[in-house]
Amino acid sequence: MRLHSEVRMTDTEDMTALAERFLDLWQDNVRAWAAERDLLTPEDLADLLKDHIQTGGGHD
Amino acid sequence: MTEPRPHLKPSAIRGPRPMALHLQNSLTLWQTAPGGLARLGTKNGFWHPAVAAEAAALADAFAGLDDTAQAALQAAVETGAGARAQAFLRGINAYLTHPYTRPETQASVALRLGGAELLDYGGDGQPLLMIPSLINPYYILDLKPGRSLAAYLKARGFRPFIVNWGEPGAAEQGFETGAYVMERLVPFLRHVAGIAGAPVPVIGNCMGGTLALALAARAGGHISRLALLATPWDFADSLPHAGRKYAPMLAEFMTRLPETMPLPVDALQSFFTSVDPSLSSRKFRRFAAMDKTSEAAEFFVAMETWANTGAPLARPVAEECLVGWYRNNKPGRIEWQVDGRTVNPADITCPVWVAGPTEDRLVPQASAFGILKHLKNAESHAPGAGHVGMLVGSKAESGLWAPLHAWLLREGS
Known part of the structure; x- marks a missing residue:
């Protein structure tokens, strides 16, 4: 995998690769928390991710 | 020209179960990702x-x-x-539309008691009793050609007998674990030992291993050696245990049922979900991309169908496990009662082999190995696999079957 600094930002293919990397991260984060907390019920999953349903725009 | 839409098979495949939960999880996961x-x-x-x-x-x-690239x-x-x-x-x-159907087990029914059957895999080898969990079907011990611990052992001089718990019948609806041990496992063990004319090896998987421990404590004279595969024993608070966290929710849920x-x-x-x-x-996306004619695809279908074809758990057993085991740790505290007496591992004198897979999320290795300190004659084995992968995965033969077979053949302890 290329480092982000090597990504040419205007390249659609690179944007897709970066997006896939983020989606893998998103999924792996849920998996890691499930392992850490022994399990994540549907309510736990919604609680973990709910801020991200409500949050729009802005990179903080 | 449009290809005809594949039809749903008229088979037992109803999974993944519960379908609504799997769909909801996927929806939650992927709908929230852009906001993340x-x-x-x-x-x-x-x-x-x-x-x-x-x-x-x-x-x-x-x-x-820049802004354009971020967008x-x-x-x-x-x-x-x-x-x-x-x-x-x-x-x-x-x-759901895959044509694979697991080949019927080539075994005869040696004995039927209530809803449970003792399956005889035949041959003239050393009789051996295999006890699966009450929760999923017995055939994880004989999933499909090339992925069958029973077939592996049969090909190496054993005559496997496997307990098929089936659906709890009228009698079993009122069973606690002790009744399963005394009224089902003890007669099955006597039958197998009777054929052998001597004590026989017993292999218990998951909860079947916990029942096998009680069996060995109550009818140890018929058992030559005992192998426990991913068998929960210690439910102490100090150990990581997904089931212990979930058990109170299930116990609460049960109070609302008839x-x-x-x-x-x-x-x-x-x-489990x-x-x-x-x-x-992850796994269904991987399956979507898989060659559907491959062995890997058939294995996936076989596994998913197995995982989704369990029987309901008799109410007293469910209450005993959720409260007595997961909450109160009765086995680990040597307080679990079977046939009116405490199951004390110190009463087990035969050699015991305890396999605790390193990646097991359902029965943590520490829970499985919790029995070791109570046994007089035991050794441990740690396959680098998960709870089910240990039995049927690509490394099952080298990681579990062969070491188990070698131990079964070993003289004495």
Whole structure:
């Protein structure tokens, strides 16, 4: 995998690769928390991710 | 020309169960992902330490983008998340319509007691009793050609007998674990030992191993050696245990059911799903991309069907396990009663082999190995696998079957 600094930002293919990397991260984060907390019920999953349903725009 | 739409097989495949929960998890996971991109740089504990470095790297990349590129990435994430959600649905569709059906087990019924059967795999080898969990079907011990511990042992001089618990019948609806041991396992063991004319080896898998421990404590004279595979024993608070966290929810749920109603399969499946809510998305997307004629695809279908074909758990057994085992740790505290007496592992004198897979999320290795300190004549084995992969995965032969076979052949202890 290329480092982000090597990504040419205007390249659609690179944007897709970066997006896939983020989606893998998103999924792996849920998996890691499930392992850490022994399990994540549907309510736990919604609680973990709910801020991200409500949050729009802005990179903080 | 449009290809005809594949039809759903008229088979036992009804999974993944509960379907609504799997769909909901996938929806939650992928619908929230685009919003998550905007929070990449946060340090509020949202990102698990195991993925924090990757989150930071992606945050740097994101911060380095101009507005146009950020919008393009946002669009790519939305597209990618939608594609993953769709691929998950394609995988479920492909699973439900896959033509593979597991070959019928080549075994005869040696003995039938209530809803349970003792299956005889035949041959003239050393009789051996195998006890599966009460929760999923027995045939994880004989999943399919090339993925069968029973067939492996039969080919090497053993005559496996496997307990098929079946659906709890009228009698079993009122069974506690002790009744399963004394009224089902003891007669089955006597039958197998009678054929052998001597004590026989016993292999217990998962909860079947816990029952086998009680069997060895009550009818040890018929057992030559005992192998326990991913068998829960110690439910102490100090150990990681997904089931211990979920058990109170199930116990509470059960209080709302009619008094004698067994614990439904979907209630148990909800627990298995919650151990990793991202798992079904990953595996069904992988299946969607798989060559459907490959052995790997058939294996996937066989495994999923097995995992989704459990029987409901008799109410007293469910209450005993959820409260007596998971909450009060009666086995680990040597307080579990079978036939009116405490099950004391110190009463077991035969050699015992305890396999605790290193990656087991359902029965943590520490829970399985918790029995070792109570046994006089035991040794441990740690396959580098998960709870089910240990039995049927690509490394099952080298990681479990061969070491188990070697131990079964060993003289004395």
